[in-house]
Amino acid sequence: MTEVRREASGRSVAAVIPAAGSGARMGGRTPKQFRRLAPAPILLLTAGHFARHPAIGSIVVVAPATHVRRAERLLRPLARRVPVAVVPGGRERQDSVRLGLAAVPAGADVVLVHDAVRPFVTTALITAVIEAARRDGAAICALPVKETVKRVVDEYVETTVDRSALWAVQTPQAFRADLLREAHDKAHRDGFVGTDEAMLVERLGHRVRVVRGLEENIKITTPADLRKARARA
Amino acid sequence: MTEVRREASGRSVAAVIPAAGSGARMGGRTPKQFRRLAPAPILLLTAGHFARHPAIGSIVVVAPATHVRRAERLLRPLARRVPVAVVPGGRERQDSVRLGLAAVPAGADVVLVHDAVRPFVTTALITAVIEAARRDGAAICALPVKETVKRVVDEYVETTVDRSALWAVQTPQAFRADLLREAHDKAHRDGFVGTDEAMLVERLGHRVRVVRGLEENIKITTPADLRKARARA
Numbered sequence: 001m002t003e004v005r006r007e008a009s010g011r012s013v014a015a016v017i018p019a020a021g022s023g024a025r026m027g028g029r030t031p032k033q034f035r036r037l038a039p040a041p042i043l044l045l046t047a048g049h050f051a052r053h054p055a056i057g058s059i060v061v062v063a064p065a066t067h068v069r070r071a072e073r074l075l076r077p078l079a080r081r082v083p084v085a086v087v088p089g090g091r092e093r094q095d096s097v098r099l100g101l102a103a104v105p106a107g108a109d110v111v112l113v114h115d116a117v118r119p120f121v122t123t124a125l126i127t128a129v130i131e132a133a134r135r136d137g138a139a140i141c142a143l144p145v146k147e148t149v150k151r152v153v154d155e156y157v158e159t160t161v162d163r164s165a166l167w168a169v170q171t172p173q174a175f176r177a178d179l180l181r182e183a184h185d186k187a188h189r190d191g192f193v194g195t196d197e198a199m200l201v202e203r204l205g206h207r208v209r210v211v212r213g214l215e216e217n218i219k220i221t222t223p224a225d226l227r228k229a230r231a232r233a
Numbered sequence: 234m235t236e237v238r239r240e241a242s243g244r245s246v247a248a249v250i251p252a253a254g255s256g257a258r259m260g261g262r263t264p265k266q267f268r269r270l271a272p273a274p275i276l277l278l279t280a281g282h283f284a285r286h287p288a289i290g291s292i293v294v295v296a297p298a299t300h301v302r303r304a305e306r307l308l309r310p311l312a313r314r315v316p317v318a319v320v321p322g323g324r325e326r327q328d329s330v331r332l333g334l335a336a337v338p339a340g341a342d343v344v345l346v347h348d349a350v351r352p353f354v355t356t357a358l359i360t361a362v363i364e365a366a367r368r369d370g371a372a373i374c375a376l377p378v379k380e381t382v383k384r385v386v387d388e389y390v391e392t393t394v395d396r397s398a399l400w401a402v403q404t405p406q407a408f409r410a411d412l413l414r415e416a417h418d419k420a421h422r423d424g425f426v427g428t429d430e431a432m433l434v435e436r437l438g439h440r441v442r443v444v445r446g447l448e449e450n451i452k453i454t455t456p457a458d459l460r461k462a463r464a465r466a
Binding site for chain 2 (some may be wrong): 058101140145165199
């Protein structure tokens, strides 16, 4: 055990960095904090899971209007498995999903919606939401809220929230195609903006089934910062 | 615009993958979903931010008992800037923090606690929590809850939760050293386990200040899955 033998002059703050987790959830002998991050084009990884899934008959990717060609090129390797359409998106996520939905073939009876930046989705999770949607019409995946959540008033903690019964929503979300179209049409007519597809369906009074998501099914938000961090290391 | 021209036989599920975000929060011309993820040893990145911070006089890293040597080797480049101690951890995160706290030099008046797997912390955020802790004794950083949160009963959505006033807690958290020691001692005596350091301080009836965290200050949980995903792509 190394000891702290001196303090840099004028510096009286200490940092404790718990890095003692065994990484049991990840498996393998090396705890995660010692692992390296690997390069990969996120959208291709994500779409690949759906292209390889035996129940998926078509994929619609909604790309920024300026990146439709790029997305098409990127996704070309998947076209051997399943038709992939790339359509330009709208202002907000909900608009983009609506535009994507318009490009879904009429023969699809279930439609999945999945965030492009969740590349760790699995075949089993896709299957689970599809099956739940076939049974109940609408299904999401979610995990019990794990982060500490505080109720904050005027910049001070009022209380640490009881998070039991609270679930953080992931994607994929799956719906009977007609139900999702109805939910989007109504939201569009009403000018209602939800934070996920399920909210639009809940508005119709329709029940939404919850299946257990996956810890690793994270939403990646800042790979650019990761590169910058690496460059600084 | 490419159109979906056919469906693979017997596959009636469609996937919509919104990838239309402009990545405005990340800056740069390439939306995040098209970027690659870069390799980097997470713990070194994380600890580096503290080693380079002008107020930090010492760092204590709490490592798995089996990985103390490895962590020492990994962190050696930082020792030019600031003393770095590596101590073996305990069963739970709270035990590890308590053991780390015991290795903090007596001269430190403020102690920061920061997750090893949050490598995107910034100098400015570290400064902000230190300053808030000097003023108020205890400070955390947090962000308004952004994920859709549902209250779930018996596997169905009861309601989409109103998340206003709910903040998701990050690290670093900063405390006057005496206050954090008192909070940990009392929790240890009482057998109380909190989900963050602030909870232990809240138990003492002490106010905890909230400063705004950073979107990019994410907790990385599954780099191994990322590597696997890459290998499969």
